[in-house]
Amino acid sequence: xxxxxxxxxxxxxxxxxxxxxxxxxxxxxxxxxxxxxxxxxxxxxxxxxxxxxxxxxxxxxxxxxxxxxxxxxxxxxxxxxxxxxxxxxxxxxxxxxxxxxxxxxxxxxxxxxxxxxxxxxxxxxxxxxxxxxxxxxxxxxxxxxxxxxxxxxxxxxxxxxxxxxxxxxxxxxxxxxxxxxxxxxxxxxxxxxxxxxxxxxxxxxxxxxxxxxxxxxxxxxxxxxxxxxxxxxxxxxxxxxxxxxxxxxxxxxxxxxxxxxxxxxxxxxxxxxxxxxxxxx
Amino acid sequence: xxxxxxxxxxxxxxxxxxxxxxxxxxxxxxxxxxxxxxxxxxxxxxxxxxxxxxxxxxxxxxxxxxxxxxxxxxxxxxxxxxxxxxxxxxxxxxxxxxxxxxxxxxxxxxxxxxxxxxxxxxxxxxxxxxxxxxxxxxxxxxxxxxxxxxxxxxxxxxxxxxxxxxxxxxxxxxxxxxxxxxxxxxxxxxxxxxxxxxxxxxxxxxxxxxxxxxxxxxxxxxxxxxxxxxxxxxxxxxxxxxxxxxxxxxxxxxxxxxxxxxxxxxxxxxxxxxxxxxxxxxxxxxxxxxxxxxxxxxxxxxxxxxxxxxxxxxxxxxxxxxxxxxxxxxxxxxxxxxxxxxxxxx
Numbered sequence: 335x336x337x338x339x340x341x342x343x344x345x346x347x348x349x350x351x352x353x354x355x356x357x358x359x360x361x362x363x364x365x366x367x368x369x370x371x372x373x374x375x376x377x378x379x380x381x382x383x384x385x386x387x388x389x390x391x392x393x394x395x396x397x398x399x400x401x402x403x404x405x406x407x408x409x410x411x412x413x414x415x416x417x418x419x420x421x422x423x424x425x426x427x428x429x430x431x432x433x434x435x436x437x438x439x440x441x442x443x444x445x446x447x448x449x450x451x452x453x454x455x456x457x458x459x460x461x462x463x464x465x466x467x468x469x470x471x472x473x474x475x476x477x478x479x480x481x482x483x484x485x486x487x488x489x490x491x492x493x494x495x496x497x498x499x500x501x502x503x504x505x506x507x508x509x510x511x512x513x514x515x516x517x518x519x520x521x522x523x524x525x526x527x528x529x530x531x532x533x534x535x536x537x538x539x540x541x542x543x544x545x546x547x548x549x550x551x552x553x554x555x556x557x558x559x560x561x562x563x564x565x566x567x568x569x570x571x572x573x574x575x576x577x578x579x580x581x582x583x584x585x586x587x588x589x590x591x592x593x594x595x596x597x598x599x600x601x602x603x604x605x606x607x608x609x610x611x612x613x614x615x
Numbered sequence: 616x617x618x619x620x621x622x623x624x625x626x627x628x629x630x631x632x633x634x635x636x637x638x639x640x641x642x643x644x645x646x647x648x649x650x651x652x653x654x655x656x657x658x659x660x661x662x663x664x665x666x667x668x669x670x671x672x673x674x675x676x677x678x679x680x681x682x683x684x685x686x687x688x689x690x691x692x693x694x695x696x697x698x699x700x701x702x703x704x705x706x707x708x709x710x711x712x713x714x715x716x717x718x719x720x721x722x723x724x725x726x727x728x729x730x731x732x733x734x735x736x737x738x739x740x741x742x743x744x745x746x747x748x749x750x751x752x753x754x755x756x757x758x759x760x761x762x763x764x765x766x767x768x769x770x771x772x773x774x775x776x777x778x779x780x781x782x783x784x785x786x787x788x789x790x791x792x793x794x795x796x797x798x799x800x801x802x803x804x805x806x807x808x809x810x811x812x813x814x815x816x817x818x819x820x821x822x823x824x825x826x827x828x829x830x831x832x833x834x835x836x837x838x839x840x841x842x843x844x845x846x847x848x849x850x851x852x853x854x855x856x857x858x859x860x861x862x863x864x865x866x867x868x869x870x871x872x873x874x875x876x877x878x879x880x881x882x883x884x885x886x887x888x889x890x891x892x893x894x895x896x897x898x899x900x901x902x903x904x905x906x907x908x909x910x911x912x913x914x915x916x917x918x919x920x921x922x923x924x925x926x927x928x929x930x931x932x933x934x935x936x937x938x939x940x941x942x943x944x945x946x947x948x949x950x951x952x953x954x955x956x957x958x959x960x961x
Contacts, residue, residue, distance in 0.1 A: 350757060351757070353747070353748075353751060354748070354751055354752075354757075354763045354767075357744075357767060358763055358766040358767060360826070361767055361769055361770050361826075362766060362769070364781050364782060364826075365769070365770070365773075367781075367785065367792065368781050368784070380790065380791075383792045384792070384795065384796075427672040427676065428673060430669040430670070430673060431669060431670050431672075431674070434669035435670075438663065438666050440663070440666055446670070446674075449682075450673070450674070450677060452682070453681050455879070455883060455945050456685065456938065456942075457941070458681050458684075458685075459887055459889075459910070459934075460685060460688060460934040460935075461681065461683075461684030461685040461688050462684070462913075462917065462930075462934070463687075463688050463691060463927050463931045464684035464685075464691065464931075465680065465684045468679070468680070468683070468684060483680050484680050486676050486680070487676050487677050487679070487680035490673050490676065490677050490681075491677070494673065518665070519665040519669075520665060523669070543771075546774070547774035547775065549774070549775070549889075549890045549893070549894075550889060550890070550914075554918065565774045565776050565777075568774075568777065568780075569894060572780050579784075583784070586777055586780055586781055589774065589776075589777050590777055593772055593773060593774075594769070597765075597769065597772050598765075601768075604772075605764065605765070605768065
């Protein structure tokens with residue numbers, strides 16, 4: 335391309351590719367190493383860690399231990415329940431609030447917007463002492479509901495902020511047409527909602543990953559066996575089986591692979607969501 | 616337009632002035648801008664229940680599980696509990712204890728200093744390398760940039776717990792992968808069990824964290840660089856500016872606002888970090904507290920561990936200090952950086 339002729343010389347081109355390849359290898363190597371060794375016998379893990387599993391060194395012993403000694407599917411299910419319900423609540427409540435703030439003029443609108451934006455920069459973790467007390471007094475300790483409420487509160491500020499940017503751009507014609515036809519404000523909101531779909535990708539990226547990957551709140555609010563999330567389950571399993579290399583590598587792989595599969599399927603939306611989100615803010 | 620229905624000539628994409636010039640009285644109150652006075656008064660007369668309905672769920676959950684706990688924690692840091700658990704007001708005693716007491720002070724200042732180092736490593740390695748990768752990825756003549764982008768962002772999507780354990784295995788002298796890897800470059804004699812050495816553990820963990828989170832500054836810089844109009848770069852190139860000059864004199868200046876955002880995100884993330892140290896070094900942040908961060912001190916103080924009972928009021932005090940540190944940086948950014956740095960519209 336002509337406009338970038340200053341860096342299109344063959345030498346600099348090679349350096350650019352080499353840099354990207356080097357960093358990509360650095361990003362992939364640890365992940366591939368863990369996955370590949372999880373399918374090997376203990377002896378092969380130590381004798382030739384860099385080799386891929388062969389028919390002679392292939393073993394599923396670690397997976398056997400993980401599935402027998404931990405409630406993997408229960409942890410996985412808890413993580414899915416918590417993440418999906420939190421995400422649904424964040425999107426619904428967030429869209430409603432963003433709609434009210436961007437569509438209606440009322441006293442204190444601006445201050446309420448600022449109040450709701452405070453949480454973007456302040457980590458919710460700092461309120462943990464009081465959150466735990468609140469959950470104790472509400473009888474929510476060791477329930478998934480406690481996690482869902484905390485994650486909803488955590489996700490709302492940024493969601494409202496991003497959604498407002500999108501809602502403000504919805505052309506007024508559609509809303510006016512609805513109002514002329516006598517539609518209620520609730521109906522108009524649900525008519526408008528599908529139009530902010532691009533915002534949903536952004537919101538999902540910014541809220542889902544921290545919820546799925548969180549260790550702090552499951553550790554403090556819901557550490558019981560029945561409510562453990564996948565990350566907490568993995569953390570405890572790994573701590574316990576630290577000398578059993580087959581199991582540790584298999585447990586790590588079982589935590590990594592679902593995320594990678596999702597990431598590969600949704601990477602396009604995820605990255606465009608990230609891009610859109612950061613341009614807006 | 617999104618739906619093709621909009622024929623209103625006064626609509627503009629910035630959105631802020633929507634409704635300003637519309638003659639349609641039915642929507643005179645919409646938009647955040649000042650509506651014409653007469654329609655504003657007309658709407659003020661009746662109470663609009665639906666606004667309350669739209670706002671109530673978000674405000675309730677947010678206030679109850681975020682704002683109230685934060686304020687309540689700040690308040691709790693001025694209290695102390697006796698053995699029976701009765702709490703009484705003590706003023707700034709907890710803060711004085713945290714900063715000067717022989718038992719507390721070394722832990723607090725140690726964790727704060729470690730956190731500063733943790734942040735410095737991220738600022739010096741993560742953000743510049745992120746910028747470098749982003750500037751390579753925006754080059755549209757480069758083949759496979761989508762693939763590179765996807766791979767480079769991959770570690771960011773994983774949990775810190777998983778990343779911490781994976782690196783712990785890789786760096787373990789038991790397994791010897793790191794040593795074998797270094798031997799390929801003839802560097803095996805420089806191998807050390809870094810995570811176990813007081814001198815290196817924190818830097819090693821900082822680099823592991825950099826490895827994981829490099830995708831975030833990379834993506835933010837990438838979007839910023841993508842937004843720079845080609846005309847600007849082209850004009851400078853025609854005038855004879857080198858690639859280096861174009862980058863530092865034009866592109867870098869234009870993405871300075873993003874440099875600020877990246878710094879704030881890094882700071883808040885770093886001063887709130889906990890998982891990586893907890894996972895790899897345990898609750899005592901060994902060896903000898905050399906990897907202790909404020910987040911780990913907070914957890915230990917509040918929740919307790921094998922050697923010590925949990926202390927909620929002192930925990931709240933640590934959290935309040937973290938809050939003040941984060942707030943100070945955010946305010947510094949808002950009042951100094953954001954005011955000095957010009958955002959350009961293009």
